Amino acid sequence: MRRLLPADDTVSPPLSRERxxxxxxxxxxxxxxxxxxxTVIEWVTAAGLTGRGGAAFPTxxxxxxxxxxxxxxxxxxxxxxxxxxxxxKDRALLTRDPWGALAGLAIAAFAVGAHxxxxxxxxxxxxxxxLLEEALALAPWAEAGSYPLAxxxxxxxxxxxxxxxxxxxxxxxxxxxxxxxxPPFPTARGLWGHPTVIQNVETLANVAVLxxxxxxxxxxxxxxxxxxxxxxxxxxHVARPGVYEIPMGLPLWTLLTAxxxxxxxxxxxxxxxxxxxxxxxxxxxxxxxxxxxxxNLALQPFGASLGSGAVMVFDDTVEIRQVVRQxxxxxxxxxxGQCVPCRIGTRRLLEQLSASTLDIERLRDLxxxxxxxxxxxxxxxxxxxxxxxxxxPSLWPRTSKEEECHA
Amino acid sequence: xxxxxxxxxxxxxxxxPQGTTLRAAAEAVGHEVPTLCWHENLAPANAxxxxxxxxxxxxxxxxxxxxxxxxxxxxHTRSPRVERARRVVAELLAxxxxxxxxxxxxxxxxxxxxxxxxxxxxxxxxxxxxxxGLYVRDYAKCILCYRCVEACGAExxxxxxxxxxxxxxxxxxxxxxxxxxxxxxxxxxxNCVAVCPTGALMDRTEWTLRQEGRWDEAAIHTTDTVCGxxxxxxxxxxxxxxNRIVKVTSPDDxxxxxxxxxxxxxxAYQYVQAEESGDGPLV
Ligand SMILES: Cc1cc2nc3c(=O)[nH]c(=O)nc-3n(C[C@H](O)[C@H](O)[C@H](O)COP(=O)(O)O)c2cc1C
Ligand code: SF4
Ligand code: SF4
Ligand code: SF4
Numbered sequence: 001m002r003r004l005l006p007a008d009d010t011v012s013p014p015l016s017r018e019r020x021x022x023x024x025x026x027x028x029x030x031x032x033x034x035x036x037x038x039t040v041i042e043w044v045t046a047a048g049l050t051g052r053g054g055a056a057f058p059t060x061x062x063x064x065x066x067x068x069x070x071x072x073x074x075x076x077x078x079x080x081x082x083x084x085x086x087x088x089k090d091r092a093l094l095t096r097d098p099w100g101a102l103a104g105l106a107i108a109a110f111a112v113g114a115h116x117x118x119x120x121x122x123x124x125x126x127x128x129x130x131l132l133e134e135a136l137a138l139a140p141w142a143e144a145g146s147y148p149l150a151x152x153x154x155x156x157x158x159x160x161x162x163x164x165x166x167x168x169x170x171x172x173x174x175x176x177x178x179x180x181x182x183p184p185f186p187t188a189r190g191l192w193g194h195p196t197v198i199q200n201v202e203t204l205a206n207v208a209v210l211x212x213x214x215x216x217x218x219x220x221x222x223x224x225x226x227x228x229x230x231x232x233x234x235x236x237h238v239a240r241p242g243v244y245e246i247p248m249g250l251p252l253w254t255l256l257t258a259x260x261x262x263x264x265x266x267x268x269x270x271x272x273x274x275x276x277x278x279x280x281x282x283x284x285x286x287x288x289x290x291x292x293x294x295x296n297l298a299l300q301p302f303g304a305s306l307g308s309g310a311v312m313v314f315d316d317t318v319e320i321r322q323v324v325r326q327x328x329x330x331x332x333x334x335x336x337g338q339c340v341p342c343r344i345g346t347r348r349l350l351e352q353l354s355a356s357t358l359d360i361e362r363l364r365d366l367x368x369x370x371x372x373x374x375x376x377x378x379x380x381x382x383x384x385x386x387x388x389x390x391x392x393p394s395l396w397p398r399t400s401k402e403e404e405c406h407a
Numbered sequence: 408x409x410x411x412x413x414x415x416x417x418x419x420x421x422x423x424p425q426g427t428t429l430r431a432a433a434e435a436v437g438h439e440v441p442t443l444c445w446h447e448n449l450a451p452a453n454a455x456x457x458x459x460x461x462x463x464x465x466x467x468x469x470x471x472x473x474x475x476x477x478x479x480x481x482x483h484t485r486s487p488r489v490e491r492a493r494r495v496v497a498e499l500l501a502x503x504x505x506x507x508x509x510x511x512x513x514x515x516x517x518x519x520x521x522x523x524x525x526x527x528x529x530x531x532x533x534x535x536x537x538x539x540g541l542y543v544r545d546y547a548k549c550i551l552c553y554r555c556v557e558a559c560g561a562e563x564x565x566x567x568x569x570x571x572x573x574x575x576x577x578x579x580x581x582x583x584x585x586x587x588x589x590x591x592x593x594x595x596x597x598n599c600v601a602v603c604p605t606g607a608l609m610d611r612t613e614w615t616l617r618q619e620g621r622w623d624e625a626a627i628h629t630t631d632t633v634c635g636x637x638x639x640x641x642x643x644x645x646x647x648x649x650n651r652i653v654k655v656t657s658p659d660d661x662x663x664x665x666x667x668x669x670x671x672x673x674x675a676y677q678y679v680q681a682e683e684s685g686d687g688p689l690v
Contacts, residue, residue: 159574176571181453181473337571337578339454341492343551344499344526347576351528362525369495372468372488373456380467 001221001247003229004205006097014098015131020140024212025103029141032107032211040111040211041067047210047218048227053079053163053200054280054308055377056226056296059207062197065187066112069195074114077172077191077198078105080121080128081156081163084278085330086310089231090201092243094128097205098135102151104204106141107211109149112197116150120168123156160334164376165198167336178338179376202231202309222248226295230306236313237267252276252284252292256313267315273395274314277307279327280381282388283320283395303388320395324386325353331382342379345370349383360390414480429460429471429482438484441493441515443500444552445472446602448665449562452553457496457515461486468492494519502526503576505548508606512550529576538587541674542600543614546579548607555580555599555608563667568592569599597673601656601666612653612677623648631658634672639663641672652676 012018020026032040045060066074078101082090094101102119109117119136121129136151154172156162162171166180169191190196199207206228210218219227226248232255235241240263246255252274255261265271271286282304284292292298296305314323332346345366352363367383374380389395411422416429419436428451433440443455451473459468463481468489483489497515501523506512516523536544551571560567568591572581582591600608609617616622627648634641642661646654655673659666 161574178571181451181470183474332575335575337551337574337576339456340496340499340550341456343576343578344503345495348499348502348526348528365491366495366526368488369492373459373492373496374467375453375456375470 001229001245003209003221003245004093004097004100004202004231005243005245014096015134015138017138017140019097020099020103023097023099023208025099025208026140028103028208028211029106032110033147037067037111037113040107043210043215044111044207046215048225049203049206049210049218050226051200052202052206052230052309054084054277056305059199059203062187062199063108063112066114066195066197069188071195073192073194074112075191075194075196076105076109076112076114076117077168077196078102078117078119078201078204079163079165079168079198080119080125080201081168082122082125082201082308083156083160083163084280084308084310085327086235086275086278086312087233087308088235089233089243089309091122091125091128092233093201093205093231094125095131098131099140100205100208101201102132102135102204103141103211104199104207105151106147106149107207108197108199108204110147112195114197115148117152118172118191119151119153120162120172121153121155122163123158129153129155159336160330161336161376161378164378167376168198169196176336178336179378181375223295223297225297230294230309232294232309232311234262234311234313237265237271237315237318238313239263239266246294248295249298250294252294252311253290255294255311256289262311262313265313265315268317270316272314272316272318273320273392275312275323275327275385276304276310278310278312279330280377280384281305281307281310281312283385283392285392285394303391319397320389321353321397324389325350327385328353328382331378335378335382339373339375339379341370342374342376342382345374345379346382349386353386363390412476412478414476414478414482416482417484423476427476429462429469429474429476429480430458432476433460433471433482433484440471440484441511441518442472443511443515443550443604444554446554446557446604448659448667449554449557449602452557454551454553455496455500457493459489459492460484461489490519494521497521498523498526500550502528503531504550504605505530505545506550506605508548509550509604511604531576531579533579536587539589539593539595541595541611541670541677542597543609543611544580544588545607545609548605549580550605550607551578551580552604554602554604558598558602558667559593563665564594564596564598566592566594566596568594595670595674596668597670598667601668601673610654610674616648616653622653627653634668636671636675641668643668643672645676652680 041063049059050056161167162177164179167177171177186196222228229245244261257264274284328350332350335342335346337343367387370383413422423432440458442458444452453470458471460471461483497519498521501516533546630645632643634643641664644656657664
């Protein structure tokens with residue numbers, strides 16, 4: 001299923017004017033200008049598009065609230081910070097089809113009435129940076145219409161937390177990327193205090209293909225509650241790791257094993273677990289992987305969600321407890337340090353997981369408090385992988401000695 | 408009733424003026440919410456999370472110090488989730504930081520029946536920074552409440568000499584590239600010292616007396632006066648121990664100062680006394 005990723009037989013170079021037309025972005029932009037801001041927002045809302053950066057918030061709702069603000073200054077921001085563990089789909093998308101997300105950004109700006117846009121790019125993506133610089137110099141949207149729009153490219157400096165939307169705003173403003181307290185949400189008080197739409201790369205690319213077609217076309221794929229496609233970044237023990245575009249609701253097992261997707265379990269060939277959604281994600285056992293469908297509603301019974309679309313696959317030679325510890329190390333490293341539950345809690349989680357025995361009750365206490373009381377999504381989800389591991393004794397070490405460990 | 412908001416706190420219906428925080432609203436019904444980083448004259452930092460409360464319909468707990476009351480909110484200040492969060496916050500702080508001179512943290516540990524021993528591990532233990540004549544910094548006591556940063560910045564002093572550097576467990580207060588205070592932008596107003604709730608920042612006089620075992624809180628008496636250095640009219644509270652001024656503060660509720668002073672009001676007493684005794688601090 002290819003919508004966002006161009007077909008393999010696409011011949012036009014990614015940054016060419018031919019590609020801008022081939023992919024229908026020229027038409028999408030013209031259509032947006034013809035329909036007018038309000039109808040564009042109605043389309044996005046009717047399409048049921050939700051954010052692809054992790055939180056799955058309804059995109060049209062964000063746009064409507066910024067559009068209706070009386071503040072004459074508004075901003076739109078493309079979140080291309082992509083630093084979640086196991087997540088590399090935005091990079092693939094921007095490399096293979098850079099116009100899509102940029103067309104979506106221009107359409108978003110037009111729809112909410114913003115004349116300044118930002119692209120916040122992960123610092124390590126130097127190749128994508130060059131590509132985007134070139135794209136912004138060409139700016140095909142500036143020719144087709146009369147809508148004035150300045151787009152600036154900002155490079156991140158290597159902090160996972162800068163991808164959190166309010167930390168990202170602070171970073172653009174030249175401040176330390178510490179998350180702000182919400183509410184107020186960026187749609188009410190965003191960049192320099194003005195209403196701001198922040199959208200993931202993939203969300204914006206969806207906007208472009210939606211406007212290149214129509215709402216019925218968009219909804220023809222996926223589920224009623226989650227229409228459209230999703231990019232999944234599959235890594236670890238599979239035959240063919242990579243980025244795959246799936247219809248929402250596809251069985252996880254199909255993604256792991258079908259020849260057109262990851263092509264089967266790699267390594268020992270025996271699946272132990274999948275970490276779905278990145279470091280902030282949920283472990284699924286092999287049995288759960290056979291039962292789960294990839295949309296947020298269907299994943300609820302598993303306590304999981306798609307998150308950023310990261311699928312990390314572990315065969316039965318991997319000690320999942322070690323993975324849990326590594327994830328804890330990641331969060332201890334990446335916490336911004338602003339609030340107590342996360343600043344000290346991530347360190348304590350790492351220390352507890354480095355010990356030879358685990359005190360489950362204590363870990364649940366800490367995990368629960370972090371989830372409840374941290375300021376932002378980082379601290380709130382830092383214990384998620386651990387808690388899902390504790391809920392699945394079949395993933396615990398199998399030797400009898402270690403059964404005591406978890407007593 | 409256009410300007411009031413009605414909500415329920417712990418089952419008690421209450422109406423408060425629009426813009427009232429949940430902290431203030433809870434106080435109004437007599438259910439005080441504990442706070443560590445919150446300070447009446449500074450913008451809420453939202454950092455300590457001791458004040459979290461449960462708002463029905465909200466996934467995570469919310470900070471009562473900054474969240475404004477909304478019509479129809481149903482708030483719980485003592486639910487099991489709230490109590491667990493508070494206890495863990497107290498435990499984590501006590502497990503990482505020297506709270507011996509932090510009464511509010513100690514009270515929270517007590518009140519929540521915390522067991523900080525559960526979290527034995529790395530502690531914040533940088534060496535004491537004793538680099539200027541007016542105050543001493545012992546960041547092993549710092550809970551990173553952001554009060555000093557705010558007092559030095561837009562909330563009072565507008566000097567922006569200090570900020571938070573580093574991340575995660577290593578986040579700390581810094582005057583820029585780890586500089587000593589005299590090399591920084593600091594103007595030695597001591598407002599950061601005045602708002603510090605933990606003793607991490609301490610006037611040199613108090614620090615020296617404590618080192619010598621001669622600081623006796625009970626024996627200190629205070630006298631209110633007005634600063635004579637300029638015409639602004641800042642209120643001063645002189646703290647006197649053994650006939651010697653050992654500290655100068657200003658009342659937090661004073662309309663001119665809001666507790667903030669300049670280097671002269673706060674520290675010039677040291678020069679006066681130094682001249683008399685022939686020795687004393689130099690900045
Ligand atoms: C710690 C943390 C890191 C995040 N990193 C990213 C990121 O790299 N890219 C992204 O699009 N969203 C990231 N998010 C989610 C954003 O805060 C925000 O929800 C998203 O950019 C909104 O766009 P969307 O609605 O199109 O998904 C992160 C969130 C958290 C809590
Ligand atoms: S939860 Fe962690 S990353 Fe988020 S604000 Fe608190 S300390 Fe920073
Ligand atoms: S003494 Fe004044 S200027 Fe110096 S750091 Fe403290 S608040 Fe800032
Ligand atoms: S030095 Fe004091 S005021 Fe500053 S952050 Fe630490 S505890 Fe708070």
